[in-house]
């Protein structure tokens with residue numbers, strides 16, 4: 001059911017939520033007492049110093065790891081015990097799960113392959129007559145939405161690093177995720193690619209939730225509506241960037257590491 005913009009603004013819909021999340025490795029609690037609400041149509045950042053537990057939280061949410069305690073809910077359904085492939089089919093997708101770029105295929109063929117995956121929620125849509133045309137149209141649309149139309153016939157291996165990451169995002173979007181988890185999407189990118197990918201993420205989040213681990217705090221400030229700061233496995237602060245960046249505990253945690 002469509003929700004009007006007014007309704008969405010009034011009561012942002014929680015699509016992914018965790019309560020009391022904990023993960024022990026041996027006697028060590030890598031994540032503890034984590035409560036998280038990720039809202040539809042927004043970009044949410046998970047930040048924190050090295051070793052804070054960000055990757056572990058991602059692994060817990062996508063079910064690559066089983067929590068020691070706590071619950072995880074996706075669009076109202078308890079997924080705490082659901083296997084990762086099923087969670088992905090329900091619409092919670094982490095970029096690398098499906099985004100392996102085939103280096104010797106063209107950009108267009110990479111997206112076509114992603115659209116034809118057996119798990120693709122939209123697969124039924126292609127089956128009737130003119131399935132191939134629809135597939136091609138959807139592939140072209142996806143490329144246009146991430147600004148890769150000009151490179152459609154290039155071999156993926158020949159793309160620059162930044163454009164390859166954009167292609168990865170396009171192949172991830174082929175699954176039409178409701179919640180997209182991005183693990184350091186800007187890692188290793190130059191300034192120009194960072195601004196292109198930032199714009200893409202902002203656009204992608206118009207009708208889905210994006211949760212991203214990101215070390216580049218300028219990016220977080222520019223595109224994330226909600227920020228959760230982790231430290232030693234626990235939530236240190238949360239709110240919008242302006243709020244958390246003023247928090248003395250966050251400044252302390254980041255002392256000497258904040259990027260401009």
Ligand SMILES: Nc1ncnc2c1ncn2[C@@H]1O[C@H](COP(=O)(O)OP(=O)(O)OP(=O)(O)O)[C@@H](O)[C@H]1O
Nearest residue numbers: 025028029030048049050051052053054055056057
């Ligand atoms: N499989 C594991 N076994 C034991 N300890 C682990 C395991 N995975 C993570 N840890 C520990 O849990 C803590 C959190 O690690 P995690 O990788 O989640 O942090 P992070 O915030 O993603 O760090 P970074 O920014 O460096 O990637 C670290 O102390 C790490 O050594």
